[in-house]
Amino acid sequence: MVTQPHHLYVHVPFCRLVCAYCDFVTVGGRAHDILRYTDALLHEIEARPAPGELRTIYFGGGTPSLLSGEQVGQVVQAAEVRWQHVALEEVTVEANPSERESPDWDGLRAAGVTRISLGVQSLRDEDLVTLARGHTAREARQAYAAARRAGFDNVSIDLIYGIPGQSPSDWRGVLEAALELRPDHLSCYALQLALQPDEWAAPPRPGALRWRNRVVPRQDDALAADQYRLAEEVLAGRGYRHYELSSWALPGRESRHNSAYWARRAYTGIGAGAHSYDGAAQRSWNTRDLDTYLEVAEMDECPVADAEVLNEQERAFEAIALGLRLVDGISRRAFEAEFRLDPVERYALALAETTRKGLIEVDGDAVRLSPTGRLLASEALISFAG
Numbered sequence: 001m002v003t004q005p006h007h008l009y010v011h012v013p014f015c016r017l018v019c020a021y022c023d024f025v026t027v028g029g030r031a032h033d034i035l036r037y038t039d040a041l042l043h044e045i046e047a048r049p050a051p052g053e054l055r056t057i058y059f060g061g062g063t064p065s066l067l068s069g070e071q072v073g074q075v076v077q078a079a080e081v082r083w084q085h086v087a088l089e090e091v092t093v094e095a096n097p098s099e100r101e102s103p104d105w106d107g108l109r110a111a112g113v114t115r116i117s118l119g120v121q122s123l124r125d126e127d128l129v130t131l132a133r134g135h136t137a138r139e140a141r142q143a144y145a146a147a148r149r150a151g152f153d154n155v156s157i158d159l160i161y162g163i164p165g166q167s168p169s170d171w172r173g174v175l176e177a178a179l180e181l182r183p184d185h186l187s188c189y190a191l192q193l194a195l196q197p198d199e200w201a202a203p204p205r206p207g208a209l210r211w212r213n214r215v216v217p218r219q220d221d222a223l224a225a226d227q228y229r230l231a232e233e234v235l236a237g238r239g240y241r242h243y244e245l246s247s248w249a250l251p252g253r254e255s256r257h258n259s260a261y262w263a264r265r266a267y268t269g270i271g272a273g274a275h276s277y278d279g280a281a282q283r284s285w286n287t288r289d290l291d292t293y294l295e296v297a298e299m300d301e302c303p304v305a306d307a308e309v310l311n312e313q314e315r316a317f318e319a320i321a322l323g324l325r326l327v328d329g330i331s332r333r334a335f336e337a338e339f340r341l342d343p344v345e346r347y348a349l350a351l352a353e354t355t356r357k358g359l360i361e362v363d364g365d366a367v368r369l370s371p372t373g374r375l376l377a378s379e380a381l382i383s384f385a386g
Contacts (some may be wrong), residue, residue: 002088003085004053004279007260010041010075011271013290014062016101017134025273025288027063031288037271038071040297044270045078051278053085056257059113060090065095076112084185090115090154090256097143098135105150115255116147117152117187123177124170127163131191137177144181154253158186160203161231162224163191171227175234184253187246188231190224225375230369245325245374262322272303281310298306312339316346320384329361329368343367350383 014034015026057079057228080086092115096101107231108116120140122128128136135143147155157178161171178186234241240248247255258358260267266279272293273287284307287293296303310318316339323330336345344351344362349369354360359373359380373380 003053005055005260005265006050006083007055007257007267008057008079009059009257009267009269009271009274010057010059011269011274011286012037012059012067013062013272014066015061015063016066016096016098017132030290031066032064033294034071037290038067038074039076040294041270042078043297044303045075047083047297047300048082048268048270050083050084050268053087054083055087055091056090056260057088058090058257060094062094063101064093065103065108066101069104069109069113070128071109072113073109073111082241088112088350092117092156092255092257094119095143095147096135097140098295099139099142102143102146104283105146105152109150109152114152115156116152117156117158118183120144120157120161120178121160122166123174124166127160127166127170127174130163130165131160139202141181146184156187156253156255157183157191158187158252160189160191160223161227162221164385166227168223168226168230172230175231179234179238185247185249185255186235186240188228188248190228190248198363223367227372228375234238238378242327244327244368246375262325264319264322265364274365281315283308283310317384318348321381324369324373324381325368327368327374328368332367334363347384349373353383354380 011025013027014030014037016031017028046289049119051349057076059067059075064072065274077090080088092304093103093108093113094117096119110384118140121131121133123137123140125137143156146157159174159178161174164173175336231248235248236242241254242248243254245257247258249255264277264279267277269276269286271291273286273288275283277283284304287296287305288305293303300361316335319338320330320343323347324336330343332342332344339346344367351360355362358370359376361368361373369377369380
């Protein structure tokens with residue numbers, strides 16, 4: 001019997017400074033609850049089923065690096081004990097590059113962490129001021145160097161483009177500065193400021209909403225598109241493979257955990273606001289409220305707020321939506337094996353429209369976004385949603 005791969009996401013909502021552009025479940029000013037929260041995570045792991053073979057663990061946030069190495073190690077160890085089958089290929093922790101919250105690099109290594117995702121966002125101080133980040137470019141470089149000194153040979157950095165006041169030459173400078181560090185992986189995200197986030201996102205706080213209202217009129221979508229093309233050009237020229245809309249990696253350094261999401265593999269999410277998926281049709285999500293989460297988890301109960309079962313049409317659309325995030329696109333054969341019909345036939349009208357607009361390409365077994373389509377992915381997907 002083949003044991004199906006499974007993946008664990010651990011949400012850590014704590015932040016010293018909550019970024020105004022962030023739509024994730026976060027809390028500021030509650031560092032005193034970190035120890036209690038770690039214990040709650042251990043309770044939730046015990047209360048959860050542990051199906052399949054555990055392949056990856058990802059600590060996201062928030063700022064997971066606010067946890068000590070010992071606390072991260074407790075969660076990793078609890079997961080390894082809980083799952084009957086374990087073959088960990090990757091354990092990632094997101095970290096913030098601020099001197100005021102310097103991660104426990106050696107402790108994280110000792111805890112079994114193999115990959116660091118560093119929230120650099122920019123190596124240009126003017127951008128960091130605009131974003132109201134709590135660190136400087138110098139601190140970001142120092143944090144990167146410290147992670148390398150601690151022995152991490154797989155380090156990813158996040159960058160943001162489309163920042164008001166950031167010219168194409170400024171963005172090129174950020175990319176070149178990042179490449180001087182020689183990270184194994186880069187994630188480049190456009191600054192997106194939803195004033196009314198969808199149901200999956202946390203509503204912006206009043207102060208964050210005021211900041212967004214000031215910044216949104218200064219955003220330039222055409223400029224952001226030019227910056228995205230520039231990232232594709234610069235990173236390809238330095239040997240980074242563009243494998244997902246926002247992700248570039250040196251050969252073999254693609255994020256295994258995130259790749260499981262795009263491939264619709266099963267995962268368990270623990271922590272406040274975390275989502276889970278059984279790999280077939282059922283999704284569930286935890287309560288976002290930190291106090292409610294703590295109370296329920298401490299009673300050895302799953303803090304699930306709600307769940308849904310996707311019908312066949314929803315699953316097929318999700319296969320398209322997630323598959324098109326991959327630069328290589330969707331395999332027609334794999335889609336047909338699951339849904340009994342070639343996507344070229346099932347979505348004939350949508351493909352006719354999107355190929356006519358130059359957004360989608362059909363190339364042998366592959367259905368993928370064109371270079372233009374990668375800039376207009378949302379517009380392309382609307383055609384498949386009917």
